[in-house]
Amino acid sequence: MEKQQTVLKRILASKAFMLAALTIVVGAVIYIINHNLLTSSTIRSLFIDFCVPGVMLVAIPPLLISGSIDLSAAQQAGFGALVFAQIMTSFPFVPWYVALLAALIVGVAMGLVTVFFVNVLNFMPFIATIGLASVYSGLAMVWTRGNQVMVANASYNAIGSATLFNMVPVLFLFVIALCIVYAYILSSTRFGKSVYMVGGNPDAARLAGLNPKKVKGIMLVNCSVMSVLSGAVWAAQKKMASPINIASLAPNMRALAAGILGGVSFMGGSGGVFSGIIALLMVTVFDNSLTIVAQANMVNGQPLYGTYVNTVLKGMILILALILDYVGNARARRALITAAMKSRRSKRDAAETEAAQ
Numbered sequence: 001m002e003k004q005q006t007v008l009k010r011i012l013a014s015k016a017f018m019l020a021a022l023t024i025v026v027g028a029v030i031y032i033i034n035h036n037l038l039t040s041s042t043i044r045s046l047f048i049d050f051c052v053p054g055v056m057l058v059a060i061p062p063l064l065i066s067g068s069i070d071l072s073a074a075q076q077a078g079f080g081a082l083v084f085a086q087i088m089t090s091f092p093f094v095p096w097y098v099a100l101l102a103a104l105i106v107g108v109a110m111g112l113v114t115v116f117f118v119n120v121l122n123f124m125p126f127i128a129t130i131g132l133a134s135v136y137s138g139l140a141m142v143w144t145r146g147n148q149v150m151v152a153n154a155s156y157n158a159i160g161s162a163t164l165f166n167m168v169p170v171l172f173l174f175v176i177a178l179c180i181v182y183a184y185i186l187s188s189t190r191f192g193k194s195v196y197m198v199g200g201n202p203d204a205a206r207l208a209g210l211n212p213k214k215v216k217g218i219m220l221v222n223c224s225v226m227s228v229l230s231g232a233v234w235a236a237q238k239k240m241a242s243p244i245n246i247a248s249l250a251p252n253m254r255a256l257a258a259g260i261l262g263g264v265s266f267m268g269g270s271g272g273v274f275s276g277i278i279a280l281l282m283v284t285v286f287d288n289s290l291t292i293v294a295q296a297n298m299v300n301g302q303p304l305y306g307t308y309v310n311t312v313l314k315g316m317i318l319i320l321a322l323i324l325d326y327v328g329n330a331r332a333r334r335a336l337i338t339a340a341m342k343s344r345r346s347k348r349d350a351a352e353t354e355a356a357q
Contacts, residue, residue, distance in 0.1 A: 023282040027289070040167050042292060047172040048237060050284050052077070052230045053251040053258070054175040054277070058182040059219075059226035060252060061259030061276050065186070066219045067199035067212075067268030068118070068125045072133035073227040073252035076110050078243025079136045080228025085149040085241035088156070096156035103228050110136070111224030115217040125220075140243035148242045151235050160236030171233055176277070183273040195219065200269025227252070258283055 031038055056073055063070060084103035087094060110132075117128040151157060162170040186192035194215055197205040202212040230251060235241045258280035264271025 023278065023285055027285050042288065044163065044167050044169065046284055046288050047167075047169050049288060050280065051169070051171050051175050051237065052234045052246075052249070053254040053280055053284075054172075054179065055226055055230035055233055056252050056255035057258060057276050057280055058178055058273060059223040060255045061262070061264040061271060061273060062182065062186055062195060063219045063223045064256075064259060064264050064266060065199045065268055065271055066195045066216050067202065068216045068220060070114060070125065070129045070220060070223045070227075071252070072110075072114070072129040072136060073223060073230075073255075074247045074250055075133040075136040075140075075243070076107065076224050076227040077231035077234065077251065078241075078246040079110070079140050079231070080104075080107050081231030081235045081241040081246065082140050082143060082149060082243055084228075084232050085151050085235055086143075088151060088153045089149060092152065096153045099153075100232055103232060104225055107225040107228030108221055110228075111221030114220045114224065118220065119213045119217050137243065137247060144243070146244065148240045148245075150240045156236055157239050160233075160239065171236060175233070179273055179277050183277075186273060191215075196269055198268075254280065254283060 056077070060070070060073060080103045083106050084099050087099040087102055088096060091099075114125075114129060114132060117123045117132070118125050159170060164170060164173065186195065194205070194210050197208065198210060198212045198215045205212055205215075231241070231246060234246055238245075255276075259271065259276045260266065261279035261283070262271065262273075262275030262277075264276065
């Protein structure tokens with residue numbers, strides 16, 4: 001009985017539970033304001049909006065846990081979607097899964113380029129990936145001259161529009177399954193534990209026989225591959241590839257904010273994917289709810305506010321996530337210092353007692 005109560009207390013005190021409760025509260029408030037939140041079309045739209053940042057969620061937070069970062073994920077997603085769509089347009093006889101495999105290989109190549117700058121040339125990941133983001137965005141613009149590339153493969157487009165019970169997109173179920181797999185890898189495998197160790201203390205990980213550069217390199221390549229996959233998911237939903245549109249939506253920033261809100265530390269070594277899923281769901285509910293409220297309150301035939309307000313609020317959510325991360329790290333540092341001082345004090349008292357005897 002006591003063990004069950006302990007488990008229950010641990011669940012109630014977890015960040016995942018708090019985020020889930022907050023998501024329900026936000027949804028309930030918006031539903032009171034406007035009942036359109038729980039219609040089948042809005043729920044389906046919520047699931048659709050979850051998919052692209054959801055794929056990035058399995059790459060960006062784990063990369064942060066390893067102690068690195070990639071700010072070019074959205075541009076990689078746009079470029080990978082362009083490669084995928086261009087192959088199917090130029091070679092219509094090629095099956096979509098072959099085109100997807102080719103795009104993922106391009107993702108591996110982009111990841112290896114990042115690894116070269118970070119691990120070989122010792123560039124800071126922050127600086128290297130900002131530069132690469134401009135490169136991929138520029139290449140996509142030169143390639144397409146700013147135009148969209150349509151995806152003409154009927155079977156692939158059918159995957160993008162397929163739903164379960166006319167409400168839950170099949171791609172949403174795929175993304176949730178992907179998140180579960182990555183959550184298991186991080187929490188229950190040897191490699192997952194090495195990711196936490198490398199991010200938490202690279203020197204200790206090196207002494208334990210791990211290669212921090214190798215682990216971070218694997219996570220950087222994984223981030224690039226998942227970014228390309230997220231671009232392919234976007235192409236399936238929109239039936240086209242548009243690098244400009246994907247980058248403007250900034251799904252990588254949503255995944256980053258969700259990861260930090262879910263407990264991933266910007267300093268590395270802590271957090272997980274499961275809480276990030278709930279945090280991303282909360283952010284998506286919040287974003288969609290604002291759009292519904294704005295459309296329901298028209299002034300002179302125009303929404304109460306434009307989509308630019310949503311952009312401001314997304315930025316505020318990211319800032320809030322960074323503040324929470326800072327506060328959490330500061331609290332952890334104070335706890336470590338307090339524990340160290342108590343340990344030193346107890347040792348000193350023990351030594352004085354022994355000397356007195």
